[in-house]
Amino acid sequence: MPSEHFGVAATWLRDLSDGYIRFDPDLLKKIPGPVIVKETEPPASHATTVDAGDSRKPYYIGISPASGEALPKFAWEEKETAELRRTSLYETHKQAGAKLIPFAGWEMPVWYTSVGEEHQATRQAAGLFDVSHMGVYQCEGPDAPVFLDSVCANDMASLAVGESCYTHFLDVDANVIDDLLVYRRSADKYLVVVNASNDDKNWAWLNAVLNGKVMVDPNVPQARAFGRNVILRNLRDPQAGVEMRVDIALQGPKSRDILLALGCDAATRQRIMRLKRTNLTEAVVGGFDLVVSRTGYTGEKMAFELFIHPDQAPALWAKLMEVGAPMGLKPCGLGARDSLRTEAGLPLYGHEMGGEKNLGVAEAGFGYYVKTYKPWFIGRDAFLRREAARKGEVIRFRFEEKGVRMAHSGDPVMDKKGKVIGYVTSCAIDSDGYLTGQAFIDLKYDEEGATILIYQGAADKPGKAPAQLASGDRVTLPSSAIIISRFPKP
Secondary structure, three states: OOHHHHHHHHHHHHHHHHOOOOOOOOOOOOOOOOOOOOOOOOOOOOOOOOOOOOOOOOOOOOOOOOOOOOOOOOOOOOOOOOOOEOOOOHHHHHHOOOEEEEEOOEEEEEEOOOHHHHHHHHHHOEEEEEOOOOEEEEEEOOOHHHHHHHHEOOOHHHOOOOEEEEEEEEOOOOOEEEEEEEEEEEOOEEEEEEOHHHHHHHHHHHHHHHOOOOOOOOOOOOOOOOOOOOEEEEOOOHHHHHHOOEEEEEEOOOHHHHHHOOOOOHHHHHHHHHOOOOEEEEEEEOOEEEEEEOOOOOOOOOEEEEEEOHHHHHHHHHHHHHHHHHHOEEEEOHHHHHHHHHHOOOOOEOOOEEOOOOEOOOOOOOHHHOOOOOOOOOOHHHHHHHHHOOOEEEEEEEEOOOOOOOOOOOOEEEOOOOOEEEEEEEEEEOOOOOEEEEEEEEHHHOOOOOEEEEOOOOOOOOOOOHHHOOOOOOOOOOEEEEEEOOOOOO
16 A cells, blocks of 8 residues: 555554454454554565455455345255264274164264263263264365354354364354364364264355355355365365374363373373363374364363374274273263263254254354354354344253153253243253253243253143043153253352
8 A cells, every 4th residue: 555544554454453443333243353563565566456346255344235146045955875884993892792873874882881881981980982973174275264264153263273162054044054163283274073964064065165156145145255275175085095084082080091091202291281171282192193182072171082093093992991991981872972961061963953943053052152243254144133033042951850751852841830931952861860951941931940840751642631530540740850050060
């Protein structure tokens, strides 16, 4: 720019960075910062003209509603397949006597001994989980941060190298495509880990957005998301070669002791010891090349996810069991994984969000992971509209007595006067032997300590009217439960 304009331009940019001036009618928006603004000599190739007419930008300061040929909305139809896939740990599970079941298109262990025993082992010592069926992508390149900021509702730009965060893919109507974790491995390299049940859908969505094939904003229907200099790689695809990665979860209070018992050099040990929750590091442990992340789906404070080449997963599993069994480590299946995450108040796609009821992020109780101060991301405006009209939220409950019937997804929830106020989304036995679950209820009834009634396994058809009941007839009665804090208190 001409040097005489530097002062006013620099002041404008600094004030934007520091959040001192309004730049959009939406007062929630702020420019990422702070940044340093200083005058430098322009490079020899510096262009003196700026193309301000890119009609495919989804957002810029001063943008006005644009017209153009609208891109289609993303649509996904699940493909039916009878053939179940198997992880590289399938034979390991068989030899250990695991009960194998179909899950999300995979043949997976649901338990080895019992859900209760594996649940308690994880809470008291450690549990080892095969989660290598989950989708693992790598987003890399100079535009990787800005692309992920476009497709994720959380603040990807704020992630430092070695940090991870929980976030969501939203479509243009703020419907949840999936919830996921993003891990920043280096300045321009991120791991993206998604649910197995949504793997194919997520891969199609990300590639469609990157290639400008789907609508990303109804206000600018021809727009493309930010970030084009990006490479998306599926790290479960054999084409990724030596860079293939799958996930094995080591969870529980003794998990770090077990991991370090594999052996590593002093510097690696120090890095792992320093990891805070959600942090990650590249490490060679026990001779295995790993991405070690202090994350998990059990609610345990000390827990790890280990990303390893699938060919090495059986050897890592065997070695962890060898060093960990004397410390109480047990292999765990999907049953314990579900009971642990339910007890911890964590959501499952298809139950607490998305699914037939199409619950959104805020309905699931995770609205604070949607960073609406970001000026733009896919689904932002629709999320705000949806939040303004929201009537309910997922709560956590616990039955007051042991030995009651299991509640199932969809079972009616009522207030003390018998009025239906919601429905169960998940339920499992907790560490104390009580049935604990989650339910979506009307906002005005969401009060910790309040009593609710739950009809477990309510009949599809009504039985006899009360006046028709005779001596000896049996009727189904609801069970009493208490609303507890959404997440267990320390």
